[in-house]
């Protein structure tokens with residue numbers, strides 16, 4: 407299993423429960439899409455997996471290791487929803503620092519940074535700081551940074567938010583290639599067609615709980631939906647009806 411989440415609950419300090427007793431297992435090699443409306447708990451779930459916040463209850467394992475362990479941290483790469491790029495260092499340094507953080511030697515770190523800048527078509531911007539990069543370039547750099555240590559589980563929280571059509575297509579093909587090479591991918595997105603085209607399995611989260619899970623095809627059949635948009639709305643509608651009952 408790439409990811410095994412059991413009984414995860416996160417209640418924020420203010421007393422609000424964003425994720426409630428959630429179970430989620432993602433197989434090694436999967437391309438998994440996590441969908442759900444604003445506030446459903448997607449980023450909270452990811453934050454718990456990546457040790458950015460402390461779960462209130464539950465267990466999280468990454469390739470069999472407790473998510474807090476060194477092994478688990480090394481195996482996961484995260485491109486966050488918020489563009490969390492340092493404002494005072496340039497793109498190349500950002501990648502070098504990240505590589506250093508994961509224990510690469512100085513030489514290997516610079517080599518890896520240049521490789522990634524090249525792959526993401528950012529070589530011309532190596533010496534640019536965050537404020538000198540366009541929004542799409544910042545997204546690409548965020549993804550490059552998530553990949554510095556060649557994670558086996560890549561978590562992408564709305565990687566294509568704000569990306570233009572061309573960049574989105576580029577990011578897709580890049581992520582597809584990584585997946586083809588054996589990386590397990592967990593993706594959140596509000597672009598339903600994107601989820602359908604990329605993911606072999608999807609789950610819909612609502613109010614901190616998973617309300618449907620399966621392949622897009624199987625779910626479409628189960629919910630008698632013509633397309634992914636209709637499916638999504640029906641899943642949420644049926645969850646609402648169940649919750650109200």
Ligand SMILES: Nc1ncnc2c1ncn2[C@@H]1O[C@H](COP(=O)(O)OP(=O)(O)OP(=O)(O)O)[C@@H](O)[C@H]1O
Nearest residue numbers: 418419420422424443444445446447448449450451
């Ligand atoms: N630090 C926090 N303190 C209190 N409540 C929080 C905190 N962070 C998130 N929440 C709440 O938890 C809920 C889930 O938020 P989360 O960011 O996980 O949603 P999401 O599914 O990622 O939504 P989006 O699609 O908008 O990114 C929301 O109601 C949000 O207001």
Ligand SMILES: [Mg+2]
Nearest residue numbers: 448449450487
């Ligand atoms: Mg989010």
